[in-house]
Amino acid sequence: MTETTRKAPYHHRNLREALVTAGRTLLEERGLRGFTLRECARRAGVSHAAPAHHFTSLDDLLAEIAARGFVELAAMMAAEARRATDPASRLIGQGVGYMAFGAANPMLFRLMFSQERSEASKVVREAHFATVAAAIPDASPEIKARMSDFAWATVHGFIGLVLESQIGGAESAKALKTRGLAILSAMTETVMRAGGGAA
Amino acid sequence: MTETTRKAPYHHRNLREALVTAGRTLLEERGLRGFTLRECARRAGVSHAAPAHHFTSLDDLLAEIAARGFVELAAMMAAEARRATDPASRLIGQGVGYMAFGAANPMLFRLMFSQERSEASKVVREAHFATVAAAIPDASPEIKARMSDFAWATVHGFIGLVLESQIGGAESAKALKTRGLAILSAMTETVMRAGGGAA
DNA sequence: TGTACATCAGTGAACGCGCGTTCACTGATGTAC
DNA sequence: TGTACATCAGTGAACGCGCGTTCACTGATGTAC
Numbered sequence: 001m002t003e004t005t006r007k008a009p010y011h012h013r014n015l016r017e018a019l020v021t022a023g024r025t026l027l028e029e030r031g032l033r034g035f036t037l038r039e040c041a042r043r044a045g046v047s048h049a050a051p052a053h054h055f056t057s058l059d060d061l062l063a064e065i066a067a068r069g070f071v072e073l074a075a076m077m078a079a080e081a082r083r084a085t086d087p088a089s090r091l092i093g094q095g096v097g098y099m100a101f102g103a104a105n106p107m108l109f110r111l112m113f114s115q116e117r118s119e120a121s122k123v124v125r126e127a128h129f130a131t132v133a134a135a136i137p138d139a140s141p142e143i144k145a146r147m148s149d150f151a152w153a154t155v156h157g158f159i160g161l162v163l164e165s166q167i168g169g170a171e172s173a174k175a176l177k178t179r180g181l182a183i184l185s186a187m188t189e190t191v192m193r194a195g196g197g198a199a
Numbered sequence: 200m201t202e203t204t205r206k207a208p209y210h211h212r213n214l215r216e217a218l219v220t221a222g223r224t225l226l227e228e229r230g231l232r233g234f235t236l237r238e239c240a241r242r243a244g245v246s247h248a249a250p251a252h253h254f255t256s257l258d259d260l261l262a263e264i265a266a267r268g269f270v271e272l273a274a275m276m277a278a279e280a281r282r283a284t285d286p287a288s289r290l291i292g293q294g295v296g297y298m299a300f301g302a303a304n305p306m307l308f309r310l311m312f313s314q315e316r317s318e319a320s321k322v323v324r325e326a327h328f329a330t331v332a333a334a335i336p337d338a339s340p341e342i343k344a345r346m347s348d349f350a351w352a353t354v355h356g357f358i359g360l361v362l363e364s365q366i367g368g369a370e371s372a373k374a375l376k377t378r379g380l381a382i383l384s385a386m387t388e389t390v391m392r393a394g395g396g397a398a
Numbered sequence: 399t400g401t402a403c404a405t406c407a408g409t410g411a412a413c414g415c416g417c418g419t420t421c422a423c424t425g426a427t428g429t430a431c
Numbered sequence: 432t433g434t435a436c437a438t439c440a441g442t443g444a445a446c447g448c449g450c451g452t453t454c455a456c457t458g459a460t461g462t463a464c
Binding site: 153 | 357386
Binding site for chain 3: 009010011036037038048049052057058
């Protein structure tokens with residue numbers, strides 16, 4: 001044993017965090033089917049009974065992982081949107097962030113959208129609606145709502161189909177991104193037009 | 200025992216079919232997590248070891264169920280599309296069929312799109328592309344391909360979000376259908392415009 | 399029409415497995431005095 | 432600064448569970464002659 005080898009302390013001090021992190025990695029590696037509490041505990045270097053002190057059940061841990069996913073998704077959307085200077089590009093940017101998140105976290109993305117809808121997705125839904133509404137400020141609430149549906153469906157569907165390898169199985173990431181951008185620009189054009197703006 | 204009570208024959212004669220049917224019901228009732236070979240066998244009125252003579256594994260049965268789902272999905276798309284008299288309405292009709300299938304078979308729909316892409320989805324992909332291409336015959340192959348992506352993403356994303364209760368949780372089926380139709384018409388308009396047709 | 403026999407499609411017992419969860423426990427921590 | 436003690440966050444053994452899969456078997460079928 002070298003000096004740098006520390007004996008694992010009895011108390012982990014950060015087990016909750018460690019379990020969330022380990023769980024997220026495990027999820028990406030094995031999918032929902034291969035996700036078990038015991039394996040999370042193993043990866044966090046702790047006995048299999050320890051998680052019970054932090055999560056009431058397997059589903060509780062999954063819910064926490066999903067909830068954090070939504071926060072991160074919203075952050076990625078916002079980060080991309082912030083780089084744009086006009087409402088239409090912000091809408092595109094937000095879509096880029098959404099797709100990038102999905103591409104980077106396929107299983108997490110799937111998990112987030114296969115649980116019952118929770119409060120957690122609210123940040124994403126609201127950010128999305130706000131950006132669409134800002135892009136077509138003069139449109140009626142009805143049209144804003146329909147275009148918000150439309151934009152979300154387009155973005156969500158594209159990345160979903162990509163993750164399910166229905167679209168672009170053999171293509172490079174770069175080619176896929178181009179395809180995604182084409183969809184985003186068609187979507188944005190439609191939204192702007194419905195809002196009464198110039199194309 | 201009445202005369203109509205028949206003793207179960209030793210040979211089922213149609214076990215493969217019965218397992219597929221039972222499995223599909225089970226899937227809708229319990230989801231993928233609650234799907235087991237043993238329960239399928241139980242529902243088919245057969246010992247748990249019997250399915251091994253028809254399916255090599257649980258995943259084999261799931262694959263068969265998913266494959267049939269794609270056939271049925273293609274049929275529903277075609278049935279709706281056939282009722283339309285012009286290319287644009289055909290595209291809308293096809294989307295209606297797609298959404299109707301998803302709404303009627305939420306878990307099956309999810310299953311079909313969570314396995315690795317198989318040959319089974321080919322019918323759907325090709326029918327979809329053909330309808331888009333027929334709607335914009337003069338467009339370049341590139342545009343046809345992009346609009347095909349776009350249309351599929353829109354339809355797939357919308358029904359996906361509905362099934363995940365991200366869209367329209369509390370709404371009636373009728374209200375939801377209206378929202379779906381609004382999306383389909385926005386989508387179709389975009390496709391037609393990209394193809395150089397009048398709006 | 400009858401019979402022998404190969405093949406098919408069931409049965410039920412048994413296997414090993416890893417899981418979630420519970421339990422009594424104990425080591426470590428941190429606070430009150 | 433020291434000590435008592437409540438509380439917290441671990442441990443490891445044990446529970447019961449249902450699962451997929453395998454196995455030797457047997458009842459039923461259908462075909463060749």
